[in-house]
Amino acid sequence: MYIGRQIVVLMALAALAGGGYTLYQDHVNRAADTGGGRSPSRPRTTTVETALAETRTLVERVEAVGTTRALQSVDIVPLAEGRLVELNIEPGAEVGEGAVLARLDSEIEESTLEEAEALLTERDSRLARSNTLMRSNASTVSTATLEQVRSERAVAAAAVNRARRRFEDRTVRAPFSGVLGIRRVDLGARVDTSTVLATLDDLSKVEIEFSLPETVYGQIHEGQRVAATSAAFADRTFTGTVVAVDSRVDSASRAFRVRARVPNADRALPVGMFMRLDLELADRQGIVVPEEALAVEGGEPFVFVVVDGKADRRPVETGLRRNGLIEIVDGIAAGDEVVTRGIQSVRDGAGVTVLKTVGPQTSPQSKAPALPATEQAATETPQAAGPLTDTGGATTAPTRGRSRS
Incomplete structure (x- = not known):
């Protein structure tokens, strides 16, 4: 009998606790709906930072690795x-x-x-x-x-x-x-005639031999610009051109060989050095925004565009991604004001207060790499603040972004 009374008391206490929690949650929700005790007539707004979508020159690139060889050896x-x-x-x-x-x-x-x-x-x-x-x-x-x-x-x-x-x-x-x-x-x-006394290398120019996937075969041609870097010269870029493209694609690796020639007047590059190469495939105009403006929910990317003081959720299709910027292929237009900070608190159709508006070119995370003078002159356009490049391959980079809870 004593145990039965204890069970009844415990059940009563649990019921009281559950009721109290329900009343507390109801109070919190009413306070949130009325702006924390403020008049319900004032709409709720979220303070955000925004950036303007810009048109830039988008440069598609492909990366490769190769080995230096002498012009003659x-x-x-x-x-x-x-x-x-x-x-x-x-x-x-x-x-x-x-x-x-x-x-x-x-x-x-x-x-x-x-x-x-x-x-x-x-x-x-x-x-x-x-x-x-x-x-x-x-x-x-x-x-x-x-x-x-x-x-x-x-x-x-x-x-x-x-x-x-x-x-x-x-x-x-x-x-x-x-x-x-x-x-x-x-x-x-x-x-005798088989004894090697030494080697002789013509290093006035060096050739770099590398392989590329067959998917970009039609985009590689003689005279194409190549930028090469080496771990031995971390602060230096060697610029050259493609001089030969193999006429065959390897059936096992599905890749073809390419040779690029790089000036080497100071004899800095020896034979056999490992090099990383960056080839420019094509360039076009596209709309870009800072990466932090992109969110993903249910596998679908979207951005919030500020229209008349309210947040308008826009599903988008993304393209190239580089240096803190991402290309928006479809969904917004140049000049649209997109939310970059405070996006977690924004709701579709809700009011927003813009604290600061910047362009992608002023974002500290979106600085494009410096280009040689000749390359910069070739890629500049009146409406482009700087080139956006993709070095992850010849195809469009996969969509990435923050998830919303």
């Missing part, structure tokens, strides 16, 4: 075998075309050349005497004899050329102007 190897008696290879040194890089011992070849030249001189004298006798109609020289002398002289000349070539092959020269790599042999070493 060879392994320096001798054309003969022998012992190195001279070695003029200093790592990192620039040499001109035809510069002597190494010499092999050449005593035998030099003697062979002297012997061949002496024989040629004797054949020249013999041919000259035969021609003189032939002109004087001397019976001692026949036409057949003269032809034989001429043939012997030609053989001697060929021997000289052969001996001279073998002698010249004992000297290793630079085939073009470039920068020498680390030497791989020492003076006095015996080498």
Whole structure:
């Protein structure tokens, strides 16, 4: 019996607590509807910050990674075998075309050349005497004899050329102007035609080879501008152009190869360096707003536009997204005033009080990256405050935004 009374008391207390909570909630809701005790005749407003939708130049870009390669690159190897008696290879040194890089011992070849030249001189004298006798109609020289002398002289000349070539092959020269790599042999070493003495790279310009997906094949062409960056030069951008587009798409990776050429007058870029590339595909005019103006509810993006002091909810279609700005493809027009701050408290059709209105170009989160002078001149338009770029790929970026509860 005692336990039964306790249960009854507990149930009564729970009922009282539930009733009290219901009365409290009803009071809170009435206070909210009347503006916290204010006169219900005054409409509720929300203080917000807004921004004006702007027309800008939208630049579609595609990113890639690649590796640098020299404009010309060879392994320096001798054309003969022998012992190195001279070695003029200093790592990192620039040499001109035809510069002597190494010499092999050449005593035998030099003697062979002297012997061949002496024989040629004797054949020249013999041919000259035969021609003189032939002109004087001397019976001692026949036409057949003269032809034989001429043939012997030609053989001697060929021997000289052969001996001279073998002698010249004992000297290793630079085939073009470039920068020498680390030497791989020492003076006095015996080498043959397969021994690599060093590397020679023409670094006046470097080529960057990279791959792109087949989806952008028709948008890549020779002469297209390329901006390349490297972790080794964080504050520097190397600008070049596309010089070659492969005619085949790899069937496994569904990508094709592209080569871009970048000036390298100061020889800053070596061969084999990893580079990040940014290619401009196309540009067009579009409407942009700050990213914070976009909200998402139920997977559908929307913005609030201030019209006659009230918030008008507009479903929108988004496009490119970059540096705190987002493109609005459909749903608003240039010059529309969209809510950027206080959007969580705004309701469709409710009154708003605008605290401050800014344009996307003045938002601290929406500064576009600085462009080279030539690129900026090419992309500026009278109504555009600056280029909005997309480096996430060749296709439109997916819609993102804050969710509303």
